[in-house]
Amino acid sequence: MSGRSNVPSSAILQPTVPQRMGRVALILLALLFLGGFLILPVVAVFAQALSQGWKLYFESIRQEDVLSALRLTALVASIAVPLNVVFGIAASWAITRFDFHGKSLLITLIDIPLSVSPVVAGMMYVEVFGLHGWLGPWLQEHNLHVIFAVPGIVLATVFVTFPFVARELIPFMQAQGSDEETAAVVLGANGWSVFWRVTLPNIKWALLYGTILAASRSIGEFGAVSVVSGHIRGQTTTLPLEVEMLYNEYSFTAAFAAASLLTLAAIVTLVIKKMIEVTSGVHPVPEEEEVES
């Protein structure tokens, strides 16, 4: 402690009046900001969705177009998330457990989706798989539809959510080290045994955490999907696209009703994420530090 010698130590721990006022002011400012920019908008979504009463709210949600958008979003997420889990584990395992040429290139490649605008990602797929794209004529010949169809939406979503699992696992696995796996190998375990019995149990919480993030993003993705979808009602519209279309058609109640579903999904994600943090110690909340000046 570096208090001046003429100040009694008990006084150092007690903030002075101006200090205390400063604290209160800053906390109020932060609360105001949170309220204005986060909580109020979330409340507004539900308020707007329910403005014509619960009956109309449920009717809006039960519209065939909204339901089909909901189904498509679920389908896309249920393909994209498992793919990302497999890819994420494979990449993290390779990066943290082996040395090979091009390792740093792989690490950079994993990060590309985070730095590229989702719209650009969508356009890349149009350029490759679109009717006038590189593979377009060939796909046409074989009657395969990628762009303006479900495969394109899945591809775009996979691309955008690519880094989530890997980026969660790599630092975690690096910190854990490979001693336990080496021990398992020496004890006679083969590769699969090592993975199922040692690696997976050790990374399960970090993996779940990354999976939740990837799922949340794949449900909410708009930009990349918007480019490749073609906005065909009932066929290639995901929930976020449906929200936008309803909004542009001035069906505000319906738009907000659909938006409230996405918001609910986000809230559920946050709660699960928090539960993982609490039960597992992945990304622990820093413990409150002792007041010291």
Added chain:
Amino acid sequence: MSIQIKNISKQFGSFTALSDVSMTIEAGELVALLGPSGSGKTTLLRIIAGLEAPDGGSILLHGEQATRQSASRRGIGFVFQHYALFRHMTIFENVAFGLRVQAAANKPSRAEIRERVQELLKLVQLDSFAKMYPEQLSGGQRQRVALARALAVRPKVLLLDEPFSALDAKVRKELRDWLRRIHDELHVTTVLVTHDQEEALEVADTVAILDHGKVEQIGTPQAVYDHPASPFVYDFLGDVNLFHGRLLAELSLDKRGNNIAERVESVIGFVRPHELELSRDLPEGQKAVLASVVRIHAAGPHVRLELRITGNGRPVAAELNRRRYEQLALTPGEFVFVWPQSIRLFDNAGASSLLIDQGGGI
């Protein structure tokens, strides 16, 4: 099972970890690989285990070629410096792991696994800890679990990589004795890597001293301690005083009666602190140097003295038993005569050495 190490070499980039190392470890022997960090001892152990592939040379286990055999098939037990216990498994499951992952053909039954694990936990005196997790155990207990885990698969060779270096001094000593007892009971060929010379000399049947990727000397603890083959070994195996130059030339003259100083141009003399004789008065005919007492460390079974030779001001360490120390009753600042009871000389190449017994004089 015997281990033959033939002309093993290993490079890490531009760093030579091992160059042309050969050694034979007999079945049932406990061998310590001793050396400073970077001497290649851990690399050699990992090559024996199959965790590292040598650039050249071969490893024979029980006379059979094993150089390209994978680590999981060599039938070895390995104990890591930082335990490497499976953190999500109970102590019981940790020890059972090696039995559970065996191929279906030789996989023991549940009852057999239970029996074997309990037998091992009893051996390491942790039978009441079976249901606990590694993080609930102390460092010494964890390393005992690690040893039980390694022994569960009845390895033909047990390899230990600095197993006690992360533990505090008292536990380290306990576990060391205890490892020796287990070895005497099971007679499994054991290789222990350590940088602690006391540990190596106390536990092992044979000590191999490594430096810069080469074997400096192999022998029984007594042989390497009493007859070090090189200045490095002498220095590494305990505290030592070095004397250079003219003083030594005279010394060699006195003993042999012919002029070694002319043949061996420059020599270094090694004297261990306990080989120094101290006295307040100079016995008749004894040559000695005069030194002042700088500090006295009297805690422990032996008393250590820091001395400074008057004239050239070189520091010298001496060690006395308590009785002699009490006889002398020295205090810091006093002057005392110092001479070696024995001294070992090496020329610059570190090749030749000779011993001068008591009475050699300076």
